[in-house]
Amino acid sequence: MNAQYAGNAAAYFHLPEARILRSTSLQNEDITITRLTATKNTVNLTDPIPPANAFVLSLQLQPLPRHELWLDGKREPVTPYGCGAISVVDLAARPTAFLPTAFDCIQFYLPQATLDQLAAAEDRAPIRELAVPHGAHDPFVESIGKLLLPALSEARAPRLFVDGIIVALHHHLAARYTGARVREPQGPGRLAVWQVERVKAMIDAHLDESLSMPQLAAACELSPSYFCRAFRLTTGIAPYQWLLRRRMEKAQEMLAKTDTSIAEIAFRCGFSDQSHFTRTFSRMTGVPPGAWRRPR
Known part of the structure; x- marks a missing residue:
């Protein structure tokens, strides 16, 4: 395995160390997401x-x-790529690239063991x-990239979001680019009441920890x-949005009913630090936590 590339892809492009998001919920090598940006003649x-048993998208x-x-x-035949174009290389093929122009891309490091x-x-x-044809346009992957940009700017995101x-x-990728028929799951499409209550209880019990998507899915006996x-479909929001909502509700309760410091509240509610908590709180309520607390 080539964990070195996963942990510092920018070094191979002669770029400063880049922010990285990781999906660490599985027992194998991390899937990493990195934004690489360079000006003309930088690389x-x-x-x-x-060589590694992994793909890079x-x-x-x-x-x-x-x-x-x-x-x-x-030499691999390639054409100019447009904005939103995607490409995939197999790291087992020991890729090397010549990049004389400016570029800005998001790379997904996908180790085979974790894909398995x-x-x-x-x-x-x-x-x-x-x-995947070199330079193919894929609206779905492009939409994922846009969702990731705010998190990549800070290299912070709830594990459930990245998962x-x-x-x-x-x-x-499995459905569109492998040639294999992907079976869509059969069933009512919504969670049963017991599944919803179990997930909510797990999230409430682990607001200050990082639950993974496979853990929640396994608790519901689902993929x-x-x-x-x-x-x-059941709640109207994604699991990570539910987690963030519950963290904010707990933080507001502690701000209103206790004299616990803002730094301690940030820690207990699962935020990486006080500044991260303050930015998130301000974005969701319109005011920083200290100002929200004073009239209460």
């Missing part, structure tokens, strides 16, 4: 990436008018090859992708 030739956030790609030392585990959870065949993105991306869809 030119990348360092060779050591790239989404272009601006046009890439010129680049060259080598796989196993052989996701496939097993969904009871489907594992992804062995991704037949939900990865579960949806895995389902999409992760089915659980995500059913939870949204």
Whole structure:
């Protein structure tokens, strides 16, 4: 495995260390999401990436008018990429690229072992090859990229948010680019009352911890992708949005009824630090926590 690339992809492009989001809910190597940005003549030739049993999916956030790609030392035919274009390289092919122009992209590092585990959870065949034409336009992946941009700017996001993105991306890639027929789950499409109550209880009991999507899905005896869809259909919001709402409700209760410090409230409610809590609270209520607390 090539965890070095997953943890610091920017180094291979001669770029400063980039912010990284991780999906760490599985027992295998992390799936990582990194934004790489360079101005003209910053990169030119990348360092060779050591072979790894993993794919890298790239989404272009601006046009890439010129680049060259080598796989196993052989030049790969590529064309200019437009904004929203995607491409996939298998790191087993030891890719190297020539990038003389400015670029801005999001990279998804997808290790094979973790993809296998996701496939097993969904009871489907594992992804062995991704037949993605270089420069293909994929509105679904593009929409995922737009959702990720705010989180990538801070490199902070609830685990349930990142897990939900990865579960949806895995389902999409398997259905569109593997040639295998992906069975849609059968059932009423909504969670049963006992499932909703179990999930809510788990979230309330772990507001200060990082629950994973597979944990919640397993508690409901469902696959992760089915659980995500059913939870949204049942409650009207995604699991990570429910978690954030409950964290905010607990924080407001502590602000109103206790003299606990704002830093301690941030810690108890699962925020990474006081500044992160203050930004989130201000965005959701319109005022910072200290100002919200005073009249109460």
